[in-house]
Amino acid sequence: ERPHILVASPTFPEVLDKLRQHFDVEPNLSDDAWTGEAFTSRLPGKVGAFLTGAQTVNAEVLAHAPDLKMVANMAVGYNNLEIPALEQAGVVASNTPDVLTETTADFGFALLMATARRVTEAEHYLRAGHWGKWSYDLLLGSEVHGSTLGIIGMGRIGQGIARRGVHGFGMSLIYHNRSQLDAATESELKAHYAPTKEEVLRQADHVVLVLPYTPAAYHLIGAAEIALMKPTATLINIARGGIVDDKALAQALQAGTIAAAGLDVFEGEPAFAKELLECNNVVLTPHIASATRTTRLKMAHLAADNLIAFFTTGQALTPVTTAR
């Protein structure tokens, strides 16, 4: 008998077809991810699960999943998975690194550009019928080329954004990361390492957050940190909701503490701090940084391939748990 797996969120039909060649699949053919009880009630009898960020797997969920051996998360971030609990239960987890790096970096840069140059605000202005005349001071934004790019979280995606900024737009780069880049990469990116995030916040014209979410990153950027930024600066979050205190950010945007912000992720998404809607100087997008058909398909295939590899060879391709 073939292993039974759960596909807990809707996904590409061709990826389901691939999984069906190896597994007995319970697919989610609805429009909505199975979460909570709808998810946990389907875990008994399943040895594997294809997940998205929608499903939480912690000790409590694992208590409902006596047969589970492997979960494949269709995302590079995996803060929805409690890794120590998975390791404790002997369940392997994988993510989808690399395949989304450049696409996500493209979006990070798009959000930076849209925020600095007020693209969505300008469109709303035009659509609302406010455009009566050309004016020398209409919707003045801030420079991107030649400015100072600040990156907090210099992983693969952060480096992709850095490369675009430094080589494409002549920006200077200051970054903060748990570990410093190797000398060759630092020199390629003309990168200045800041031992503290505060130094990045003080010096950068545009601050991009690309760090993985950990409990220690909760509200890493709050009112006190935003106050360190230049009044002309922009703040971009494509990392995870909860890293920025969105309510404090909305207040700072209203007060003019910083010029603008661009957010693709929100604390409690798809809910978000409604105060943000009161701010014209924020660009808001619904967690779409990796959302091209090509990349989402690659992510879904990589998640499926992780399940297939694990159940055929005993090794996941891109595990995030450590073997015991």
Ligand code: GLV
């Ligand atoms: C999306 O946020 C991801 O982690 O892939």
Ligand code: GLV
């Ligand atoms: C994710 O790929 C990262 O390291 O930023």
